[in-house]
Amino acid sequence: MGLFTGKKGLIVGVANGYSIAWGIAEKIMKEGGVCGFTHLPDKPEDKRQKNRHKVAQLTEPHGDAAKFLIPLDVQSDENIAEAMKVAEAELGQIDFLLHSVAFAALEDLRVPTVECSREGFKLAMDISAYSMIALTNAARPLMKEGGSVCAMTYFGGEKAVQGYNMMGVCKAALDSIVKYLAYDLGDSNIRVNAVSAGPLKTLASSAVGAKEMLDLYSAVSPLGRNITLEEVANSGAFLLSDMATGITGEILHVDAGYNIMGSPNRLASDYKRLKDEAAAK
Template sequence: MGLFTGKKGLIVGVANGNSIAWGIAQKIMEEGGECGFTHLPDREDDARKKNRRRVSQLTDNFEQAKFLVPLDVQSDENIAEVIKTAESELGKIDFLLHSVAFASLDDLRVPTVECSREGFKMAMDISAYSLIALTNAARPILNEGASVCAMTYFGGEKAVPGYNMMGVCKAALDSIVKYLSFDMGEYNVRVNAISAGPLKTLASSAVGAKEMLDLYAAVSPLNRNITMEEVSNAGAFLLSSLAGGITGEIMHVDAGYNIMGSPGRMATEYKKMQDQLGDK
């Protein structure tokens, strides 16, 4: 009997096999949970349905994956359709994972001060407001004791050059997690977020996570980067009954990077290098 035996929920945001959402979903299904999945809508002219195919290649291997449907989080009608499908296929649900973020490259790859008005609105709508919309739509089918979990990043707490507009969105998302935790507490539903360190995912490639890997390994107390398994374990924990007393939290899974007030050991290594150059 697994941790999620008899539990059912909705996973929003799997793009491919490297997605954090997929790592968490796998952990849940391995522990006996049943999941419904969404994928990015495919363009009408895309006969190959690439977005659906990327996710179906994963979910088709699991009996516990009960459905896969497209979701445009900017459409309240589509959100309602997905929740209706979840109720039809799963009944009441015990967890909802939100792993959705997007900003156009034109607005992401420029200094935040140059972000366009339309780009700001779209990024906020998809990356932040969608958590409100999904939680509100799912409210009637969430069991007492259910858990909602979102994915955030340290760039919402501190300025991280290169993260730019997405950092503003994550700051909004972090605040939304706290306010929703109060609102949903009335229904005995918890709302939390995971703040993961850099991993090689499709989403992270757009914001320069690859360049951050060496920095995190050098600065973090554990002197290394995190693994997908570590983030997946943390996500599954927050969505499980083991985290029953936790809500409104931003759980950092970043090898401790967020606690550092200085470059730590990296500063020591830099000084050694300077001393060596001075000796020469």
């Protein structure tokens, strides 16, 4: 008996094998769960269907544990409704929903937030924040006996982080959405939480400079290191499982403790040492 034996759910947000959503899904399937997957829609002219192919390469080896794979445009309520019809037909009722979706156009992300365009703001908020509301509302009727919803967020929604810019505004909205949905759905025994992961080398994080943050996190965090995809996957799976039935409306930080620090920790000591060495020369 695994942690997810007899449990079924929908995974939204797998792009490739480095995706946090894939790490969580893989953990769920290893623990006996059955998952339905969505992928970014491919453009009609893309005969190779690159987005679908990348995810299919991951899901196909898992056989019946990966029940289906369908395209999903989270900006389309009609497409979301269609996806839930497939989920109901293939899975019946569901026990969990993973939301791991975020996007901002580079021209609005790679400028100071004050320079973000109106249309860029709308696009980023629609995909990165409102989609959590739309997906959860659409999945709610399938969670007949309650369930768990988990989103992926980041510390840049709580504090200003250089380079995170518009995405930080979106994550702040997402964090608030998690709390309000937790309240709205509590009577239905549906829990809503989020994992706030430290920087990892993923496709999404590369756009916001996560690679540059890795050294900073290992120097400042109490554990003195960076996190792993497996650690985030374990935490996400935990929140989606029956091990967390008493937890809702929480933002679980998986960042080696970086978020608790009020000073640069070891980094300050290293800076002082280098400064003293330079002065002594």
